[in-house]
Amino acid sequence: MCIAVDAQAYGGKNDRGQSEIQHDLPRILDRAARGAGLDRARWQIQRKGDEQLAVRPLDGTEPRLVDDYVRHLVSELGVHNSQRVPEARMRLRAVIHQGLVELAENGFAGSAVVATARLLNAPQLYDALAAHPAAALVLLLSDEVFRSTVVGGHTTLSGDEFTRVAVQVKEYEATAWLRVPTLGVPLAASSEPGTTETGKPVAPVRGEPAADRLRPAAAGGSDGGTGFRNDYRAEKINVTNVAGAVDARGAVFGFGTPRD
Structure with missing residues (x-):
């Protein structure tokens, strides 16, 4: 599993503001993981200022990552931001993807890592943050993760909470699923929520x-x-x-x- 996050508007902050983000971001991520019963100390993490890419082996807790970890992350961001003026609040773009990853000399290698980086730069994530200024986090799941966890019925999430989007960044093109956790509803998009790339309906994941x-x-x-x-x-x-x-x-x- 590849989990990537990036803070909004990092480059526009002064030195002190950038330093504070680099200090606060890993602590927020750690607390969210602990709240979800996950151990980030066992993850391979690549840090880059306002951005982190974490890689963890598939171990059966993937639904908890998609569901509980994201929920606790939103909660931790809410606590963090409640004591700050709007200009100092932290807002994150987040992506979860899965695939084969190789540990290399200077980080990670593999098409899954490249895909995760492309998804993190999807214009739909930037647009969602701009359209929903009260949201502290916007999430993008790759099609593989969405189908294996949400559509598979392994989370408390409903397929109706996501919007299917077509991501195109550089040479990368793929279907992904967008969600604003604080809203719990799909966003307006060119594609109808709950449909596949071919337009066939995806059965919503609902409770009994x-x-x-x-x-x-x-x-x-x-x-x-x-x-x-x-x-x-x-x-x-x-x-x-x-x-x-x-x-x-x-x-x-x-x-x-x-x-x-």
Whole structure:
């Protein structure tokens, strides 16, 4: 997995402003990763002033990267920016891609790294920041990542929250998926959200309809009078009984109450 971020308007800041971004950016990224239960100390990171490119092996936690890490990153940026005047706030372009990467003498090598760099410079990311001044982050997923995580149903995100865009930077051309996390809705674009490059619809990723969810049993029923049932369908909900202290960083919990 390749994760790249770049701060907006870095070149227009004075020396002190640039130094502050270089100081704050890695700390914000580290806190977001910890909040998502990810360890950035194990990532290979290439730093370049206001920009970072991180590479991490595929290990099954890719949905957490696309979902939880981005959510915590938006939260950390919100905390950071809340104490600053608009001109001093940090705003990021972010890209997530996947592919083969080789560690080279002066950084990373491979077509996946080149593609990530091209995606990070996509004009659609700059346009999204300009169109939504309240947004601290805009995200672009490569088509491969979008399909394997969001369309695959492995995140809490909906395909309707993304807009399909055609990225063309230098020699690179590809379909990607744009999202402004603070908005949670697709942006206006030349392509309709939730469609493929050929115009065929992509099935939106939504939760189970409320009518199809199992409801808690009434008191005195087959639940032994507790008012709760544990016969949830495993493919939809995981039920875990715990006791004592639990490290639940990056977890998502649902709570319910018995109804008559």
